[in-house]
Amino acid sequence: MEREGTYEWLHFDGCDFEDVDGGSSGFAESAFSAATFTRGRYRRSQFEDIWLHTVRMVGTDRAETTWMDSECNEVVLAGTELSGSHMNRVNFYNCKFDSVNARLAKLRNVAFVDCLLRDVDFGGAVLTNVTFPGSTLDRAHFDNAKMTKVDLREAAGLSITSGLEALKGATISTYQLLDMAPALAQVLGLTVKDA
Template sequence: MTRRREPRELDALPYAGHLDAFDGAIEREGAYERVHFDGTVLADAQGGNCRFGESAFSSVTFEGGRFRRSRFDDVWLHSVRFVGTDLAETTWLDGECTASVLAGVQVHAAALHRTVFHQCKFDSVNFRGSTLKDVVFVDCLLRDVDFGGASLTAVSFPGSTLDAARLDRAALTRVDFSGALALGIASGIEALRGATISSLQMLDLAPALARHIGLTVKDG
């Protein structure tokens, strides 16, 4: 299981001294190595099949835009807003995202490996069919997030709140929800097989689990 670690500041990145300020426009199939995107608004950017390597995003806003099949290797994001952005089929490796917001974002069929989210807000984000491995959500809010059909391996949620999460047909392996502040499951309760939850979470989920197995609970 990926360890919980504290978020890093920009100057703590091993490539911080080699970053060049972004100047221009995002282009389809573009390559952006050691680039610092700072205070930029990217509206309806068409960045499909791009590659971002050892790059940093500070206070950047993505308004819409399409980044399908793009690759993000060793990227650092802080105070970034994704609103209605298409990140489907993207690949994320060794990423770190802090104090950011993702709202109405498509991340289906994506692959996230060794990625950490700190104090981020996810609202109506679609992870359907994605593969998450060694991913940690630390002190995050995940509201109406859809993990339907996704594969989650060694994923944990320390200090996070899940509200109306959907797990239909998801495959969970070594997934640890026990550190979450709240575990609200809207559908797919049966997918919790293979996951770890706390005793308090078990009590909260008991009615849904009883309904799933057809158990009638009757007092008196």
């Protein structure tokens, strides 16, 4: 794999990519299975019609990447940089996100299904038509994010550390509202007292 390389109709099976500089590369109609990415730079790369299965990404730089019409199954992203990335029509199934930086990212028509998102930072991100069925958001950050048609109702867990005010444009369930009421009251500066 080389910087500014073009890769089409390939299957990367069981490959181990360590400290690779694949920045500004293009991947199309390809698959990655049982592959591991350790560190490495893939900044500004493009992924179109990509399928990933049981892939691990640890400490990789994928900032400002573009993802379209792709599917990720049982993918683990730990300490991964996704800031400024663009995703459109991307589905994540049974994936684990741990300490992922998605600040200023733009997500459109993205689904997180049965995923775990722990310490994921969506600060300043733009989320449009994004869903989280069966997924757990643990210590998520949404500072200054913008949401349109974001549906959180089917999330299995919803723990937001910061950026509650950015939920404008999102849909939550009555139960989630009651659960978040104390934190929302604090953000709004409300004092709640029983007479």
